[in-house]
Amino acid sequence: MSSFANAIRQLDRLLTPLAKLVAVLSGLCLVFLVFSFGWLVFGRYVLNATPTWVEQVALLLVVTIAFLSTATNAREGVNLSVDIVPLMLPWHRRRWLLAFIDLTLAGFGLLMAVKGYDLTVFAWSTKVPLINVPEGLRNLPLAVGGGLLALFCSVNAGKRFTEGETPPSGEIDAPVKGLE
Amino acid sequence: MGLLLLLGIFALCVTIGVPVAFGLAIAAIATFAYEGLPLLIGFKRIVSGISVFSLLAIPFFIFAGELMLRGGIATRLINLAAAAVGWMRGGLGVVNVASSMLFGGISGSAVADVSALGSLLIPVMKRKGFGADYAVNVTVTSSIAGIVIPPSHNMILYVVAAGGGISVERMFLAGFLPGFIMCLCLAVAAYWVAARRNYPKESFPGFTALLATAIAAVPGLFTAVIIVGGALSGVFTVTESGAFGVIYALLITVLAYRSLSFKDFCAAVGQSVRTTAMVMILVGSATAFAYLLALYRVPDQLTSMLLYISDNPIIILIILNVMLLVLGMIMDMAALILICTPIFLPVVKSFGMDPVQFGIILMMNLGLGLCTPPVGACLFVGCAIGNVPIDKAVRTIWPFYLAILVALAIVTFVPDASLALPDWWARTMDP
Numbered sequence: 001m002s003s004f005a006n007a008i009r010q011l012d013r014l015l016t017p018l019a020k021l022v023a024v025l026s027g028l029c030l031v032f033l034v035f036s037f038g039w040l041v042f043g044r045y046v047l048n049a050t051p052t053w054v055e056q057v058a059l060l061l062v063v064t065i066a067f068l069s070t071a072t073n074a075r076e077g078v079n080l081s082v083d084i085v086p087l088m089l090p091w092h093r094r095r096w097l098l099a100f101i102d103l104t105l106a107g108f109g110l111l112m113a114v115k116g117y118d119l120t121v122f123a124w125s126t127k128v129p130l131i132n133v134p135e136g137l138r139n140l141p142l143a144v145g146g147g148l149l150a151l152f153c154s155v156n157a158g159k160r161f162t163e164g165e166t167p168p169s170g171e172i173d174a175p176v177k178g179l180e
Numbered sequence: 181m182g183l184l185l186l187l188g189i190f191a192l193c194v195t196i197g198v199p200v201a202f203g204l205a206i207a208a209i210a211t212f213a214y215e216g217l218p219l220l221i222g223f224k225r226i227v228s229g230i231s232v233f234s235l236l237a238i239p240f241f242i243f244a245g246e247l248m249l250r251g252g253i254a255t256r257l258i259n260l261a262a263a264a265v266g267w268m269r270g271g272l273g274v275v276n277v278a279s280s281m282l283f284g285g286i287s288g289s290a291v292a293d294v295s296a297l298g299s300l301l302i303p304v305m306k307r308k309g310f311g312a313d314y315a316v317n318v319t320v321t322s323s324i325a326g327i328v329i330p331p332s333h334n335m336i337l338y339v340v341a342a343g344g345g346i347s348v349e350r351m352f353l354a355g356f357l358p359g360f361i362m363c364l365c366l367a368v369a370a371y372w373v374a375a376r377r378n379y380p381k382e383s384f385p386g387f388t389a390l391l392a393t394a395i396a397a398v399p400g401l402f403t404a405v406i407i408v409g410g411a412l413s414g415v416f417t418v419t420e421s422g423a424f425g426v427i428y429a430l431l432i433t434v435l436a437y438r439s440l441s442f443k444d445f446c447a448a449v450g451q452s453v454r455t456t457a458m459v460m461i462l463v464g465s466a467t468a469f470a471y472l473l474a475l476y477r478v479p480d481q482l483t484s485m486l487l488y489i490s491d492n493p494i495i496i497l498i499i500l501n502v503m504l505l506v507l508g509m510i511m512d513m514a515a516l517i518l519i520c521t522p523i524f525l526p527v528v529k530s531f532g533m534d535p536v537q538f539g540i541i542l543m544m545n546l547g548l549g550l551c552t553p554p555v556g557a558c559l560f561v562g563c564a565i566g567n568v569p570i571d572k573a574v575r576t577i578w579p580f581y582l583a584i585l586v587a588l589a590i591v592t593f594v595p596d597a598s599l600a601l602p603d604w605w606a607r608t609m610d611p
Binding site: 023027031033034035038058062063067068072073074080083086097101108116122 | 200202423427454512
């Protein structure tokens with residue numbers, strides 16, 4: 001069990017820079033998105049030449065932000081959820097439920113990755129209008145985000161199994177007052 | 181059976197704590213599999229649900245709100261509100277409502293409103309002798325203004341979920357008056373409670389001080405003017421207005437206010453990306469989910485069911501309001517907008533209600549849900565800031581709930597409360 005716990009800890013440590021890289025990439029996409037629209041308006045009204053690539057690139061970027069950051073959100077546990085039932089359980093029971101949820105998300109992430117890959121390959125030969133890049137790129141974030149989701153959530157589940165009976169920092173030893 | 185599976189898996193997932201977006205997606209994909217539909221279509225629906233041009237405004241609104249939140253705008257707005265209405269009995273309560281009206285109009289987010297204004301106002305109110313429960317309650321309930329007063333990214337979600345036919349500009353205009361009515365009702369409730377508890381009032385600082393605080397707050401307030409005005413004037417699309425709002429907010433907070441450090445900027449980008457992903461993945465999953473709801477003809481079935489209960493539009497509207505209020509208590513707002521709109525909108529349309537009016541009713545109902553247990557993000561944040569147990573806050577919150585319900589009743593039964601402004605605008609633009 002301790003070697004499993006060590007492996008999970010090592011894996012989690014390895015995934016930290018990957019999660020940071022994904023967050024930075026998503027952040028850069030957002031900043032680029034803002035300034036590309038500034039450029040669009042500047043081009044239309046000042047240069048009298050509307051940059052037509054902006055809208056299609058923006059759609060690709062927003063899909064990228066959505067799927068990549070969803071994976072990091074799942075790693076950090078910040079996706080929107082209704083936590084009444086988990087909070088009604090004491091920590092030693094809740095961690096099993098959280099592990100089950102993590103495994104469910106990991107399984108769904110794997111399916112996303114496989115189907116995202118299929119969709120990417122399927123649409124690769126078609127071109128996105130105005131920017132002439134493969135249409136499959138629109139589905140690529142689904143595959144990559146799904147893979148990351150599977151990875152992050154599997155490790156999260158592993159952490160739940162190895163955490164033991166004491167709640168980690170940031171978790172409360174429920175049942176939460178008023179909900180029990 | 182397919183519909184039962186869809187709703188059953190979704191309910192199970194949400195109950196045990198699976199993130200709502202994944203609950204929707206898992207239920208939808210499982211139902212696709214059950215019906216023998218290709219799973220690729222299900223996943224394609226999720227991707228194409230996100231890849232919609234009008235949704236691009238959402239990350240911009242969120243980003244602009246984050247920059248204003250971290251860039252010192254809240255303090256200036258509170259100063260303005262304090263100078264304008266702080267002299268009344270329980271003045272800080274009314275100041276709180278007025279600040280929410282101003283800040284909510286810029287940030288468009290109720291939770292951002294509670295965290296920004298609550299962390300500044302609740303400690304001051306407690307220090308000046310106001311009850312902690314009162315301070316929390318007035319902050320939490322007035323935060324709904326952020327959702328109703330434009331610009332609001334939830335309005336864009338509604339427009340997208342409605343599947344076209346409604347313009348964002350019309351929704352924006354429709355939100356002004358109901359937002360004002362709601363804040364007025366809340367201010368009356370805040371005053372009434374303050375008078376009963378004999379809370380103190382501040383002295384009037386004089387017209388010069390009032391003018392000075394107004395001048396300091398104007399550059400920040402102008403962000404909302406750019407976003408809403410840009411879209412209404414037709415100079416920009418809503419998306420372009422959002423992007424310009426971000427650039428303007430950045431320039432104001434860095435150059436004029438000098439209150440946004442690079443670290444704050446990075447934090448704003450990080451939080452915006454996180455929130456954008458949460459909303460977008462919800463939109464994608466809800467698109468696949470709504471596709472199946474339409475396939476099973478759920479809106480038609482609901483209409484028939486409601487007609488069976490009564491054919492009186494007033495009764496139907498009351499039933500819908502109650503249903504939305506209950507749903508708002510147990511689930512997040514964005515998810516409910518995306519799920520409820522395709523179901524309820526055809527129903528209200530069949531009773532002759534304008535979709536824009538229904539949109540505002542939806543916002544107010546679900547906004548109230550953010551202030552109610554057991555799932556109330558604003559209530560939780562407010563109680564955490566005020567260090568008040570949730571049950572203690574809820575015990576004395578009823579005058580504020582009542583105020584919102586009065587505003588909701590006005591918007592529900594007086595269509596002009598939400599439609600007068602957009603109709604007037606439409607007549608002005610196209611005489």
